[in-house]
Amino acid sequence: MAIQANPWLRKTPELKIEMNLDENLDSEPESSLVDPNTHMESFRQTRHNRRTELIEDYVELIADLIEDGGEARQVDIAQRLGVAQPTVAKMLKRLATDGYIQQRRYRGVFLTDIGMQLAERSRERHHIVESFLCAIGISVETARIDAEGIEHHVSPETLEAFKRFVARGGSSL
Amino acid sequence: MAIQANPWLRKTPELKIEMNLDENLDSEPESSLVDPNTHMESFRQTRHNRRTELIEDYVELIADLIEDGGEARQVDIAQRLGVAQPTVAKMLKRLATDGYIQQRRYRGVFLTDIGMQLAERSRERHHIVESFLCAIGISVETARIDAEGIEHHVSPETLEAFKRFVARGGSSL
DNA sequence: CTGGAAGAATAGCTGTGGCTATACAAGCGA
């Protein structure tokens, strides 16, 4: 239930990663290749992000639909995601047991406080990423598509950098 | 077998997306929210990218290990990915039937031509993404982690922009 | 040359995210 222990979503991104201390201490030239543990941490974080992607996209989409038309129905969610309705039904059940949403049958789905918080964070992050891509000269169509995937893998640090970049008017300034 | 029909990996990124033609033709203010079909396309592309992530990471890692130490053993792959050895064994079987690698038992795994090509593309893309993040001021640790996830969702257009940005010396120029 | 360590494979489990087909419930128009 709920997204657990992810430094990416914490306010305090400590990110204690043991650095590659014995780098270049060997006599062998050995090519690049970072320390195994460091390497592992990257993959672990990426796998974690992947597990939360869907949840984030769902609550964000639900928030959008509610704001746009006052309600979020399974059929509309399914249409926008490009998946079948039962797929949405199953996922919504998961989101409900995880406490993100509340389902009122035949009356659409609504976000809980937790759900709204996650939606808001996701929405803002999504927007920053998309704006950033546009700011570096990507076309709006491509920016929209790329942002949909990239957003879930952007750490707070990177998000801040994106935000600053956009605020300063992009590369042209 | 092999990665099929993905505009992201084609040399000609046509990307025919029907635009939201009836945007703002209604009388209702209706908030933002892009056209449903356009929205769907983003999610579809993202789902496609997700299915190829693992394959890309594996062949890239295998290439790195071979270059670094002359061989890629299951245990080493498992260690660097942070997963169990049987997980790697199963995935390697898939990669073999898909024609990316060739397994010589107790002698490590080797890339086919197809595998090497994919590894090379992935490696270059990964490097560009990571360099780009560093160029906009992200710390090397965070850049490494974020790039591991972001790389798989970067379209050719965005990759080109990243490359140009890095080549021009980042935001300081 | 042989026994044990290390590498690889297999079996069997879980959870997730898709799908189709089908059944059930609401609600609205005639």
Add this chain to the structure above:
DNA sequence: TCGCTTGTATAGCCACAGCTATTCTTCCAG
């Protein structure tokens, strides 16, 4: 009110990515 359309829920399937525990195989050291 009745029935049809639409929206939801369920059942049952598949593929994938992870896990532990166990069983081969190799290979090398003594």
